[in-house]
Amino acid sequence: MARVVLENVFKRFGKAQVIHGVDLEIEDLEFMVLVGPSGCGKSTLLRMVAGLEKISDGTIRIGDAVVNQVAPKDRGCAMVFQNYALYPHMNVFKNMSFGLKLMGTPRPEIEKRVGEAADILGIQDLLKRKPHELSGGQRQRVAMGRAIVRKPSVFLFDEPLSNLDAKLRNQMRIEIKRLHQKVRTTVIYVTHDQIEAMTLADRIVVLRDGRIEQVGTPLDVFERPANTFVAGFIGSPPMNLLPARIVSHGGQLCLRFNDAFQLPIPDRKGARIEDGQEVVMGLRTESLTLENGSESEGVAEAWKVEGMVDVVEPLGGETHLHMDFFGVKFIARAEGYKVVAPGATLKMVMNLDRLHIFDAASRQAIY
Numbered sequence: 001m002a003r004v005v006l007e008n009v010f011k012r013f014g015k016a017q018v019i020h021g022v023d024l025e026i027e028d029l030e031f032m033v034l035v036g037p038s039g040c041g042k043s044t045l046l047r048m049v050a051g052l053e054k055i056s057d058g059t060i061r062i063g064d065a066v067v068n069q070v071a072p073k074d075r076g077c078a079m080v081f082q083n084y085a086l087y088p089h090m091n092v093f094k095n096m097s098f099g100l101k102l103m104g105t106p107r108p109e110i111e112k113r114v115g116e117a118a119d120i121l122g123i124q125d126l127l128k129r130k131p132h133e134l135s136g137g138q139r140q141r142v143a144m145g146r147a148i149v150r151k152p153s154v155f156l157f158d159e160p161l162s163n164l165d166a167k168l169r170n171q172m173r174i175e176i177k178r179l180h181q182k183v184r185t186t187v188i189y190v191t192h193d194q195i196e197a198m199t200l201a202d203r204i205v206v207l208r209d210g211r212i213e214q215v216g217t218p219l220d221v222f223e224r225p226a227n228t229f230v231a232g233f234i235g236s237p238p239m240n241l242l243p244a245r246i247v248s249h250g251g252q253l254c255l256r257f258n259d260a261f262q263l264p265i266p267d268r269k270g271a272r273i274e275d276g277q278e279v280v281m282g283l284r285t286e287s288l289t290l291e292n293g294s295e296s297e298g299v300a301e302a303w304k305v306e307g308m309v310d311v312v313e314p315l316g317g318e319t320h321l322h323m324d325f326f327g328v329k330f331i332a333r334a335e336g337y338k339v340v341a342p343g344a345t346l347k348m349v350m351n352l353d354r355l356h357i358f359d360a361a362s363r364q365a366i367y
């Protein structure tokens, strides 16, 4: 069992506090992704789990044991770094087996484990090569192989794919997912790439400035962002987030953007909105689409609106339309390759089933 539990964990570098009381439970065999902007403390958290960085306060448990005072090599963790950290003068076999050799593992066992890891990663033919004779993707596989042979109970990945080009990154992302299906271990994976986070994770932790903003499944954080930060960070292109005021017209609450543009707010259980409140409206680009498009079928609360096209970004399979509704700018998304001239007027539909409202002051979801 390798559950990983962080209780009220703090980290200070001198006077600067960079992790401010993090509580997190990672289940056995779970694939947990830590995501957040540069400098938010992802690597620091991971390094504290690995034991490469001392914690300033709090408790970290791996399995049943508190590991605050346990040396890195005795924590049952194996870490894969962004820069691979391979030994340049050793061939692939030696790089992968070095840690085992240090631990005094018998030669036949070393050969068996390296062979198995090489099979899993498809690098059997590379065992005699030195790192400089490998491509970036192959080096990353060797780095993962070196972690696998140790049979860790927890895998720690720190941005393992960020040195690779976009195509290879996609391919390796799938390989990491497959790896987790084959080598059943707990994984903590750090990235700033929200697509990696969405596609790999059982659950995602969104971090900002050393604090957790939200923990949830990819669908949770995508469909029910707890605040404007998570709403804007997860999803590409990002969610439309626009300031508005709640106004009441004969009992019907509306979002008022300006004199010319208001949206009725469908009643929803648990909503905490009131007349006069300053808010931020959230609407994902896919919830704003062409009136005659198939995406708008089956929407219970559809609001039709005419807007002017500002900029068009055709991506092939879909088109992003930068729209202007009475002076308010939205990004919309349409299926397929759409050729639309800037300045054209389009009939669009907003899917208000998928409307989000956040309090302007607290930035927390209130609808």
Ligand SMILES: Nc1ncnc2c1ncn2[C@@H]1O[C@H](COP(=O)(O)OP(=O)(O)OP(=O)(O)O)[C@@H](O)[C@H]1O
Pocket (backbone or CB within 6 Å): 013, 016, 018, 036, 037, 038, 039, 040, 041, 042, 043, 044, 045, 192
């Ligand atoms: N050894 C150190 N001494 C002082 N400050 C540090 C040290 N290591 C990290 N920090 C600070 O701690 C904060 C968190 O850093 P960390 O490396 O964990 O961020 P990150 O989320 O991994 O960022 P990135 O995405 O850029 O890798 C940053 O403000 C950083 O400057």
Ligand SMILES: [Mg+2]
Pocket (backbone or CB within 6 Å): 042, 043, 044
């Ligand atoms: Mg980092």
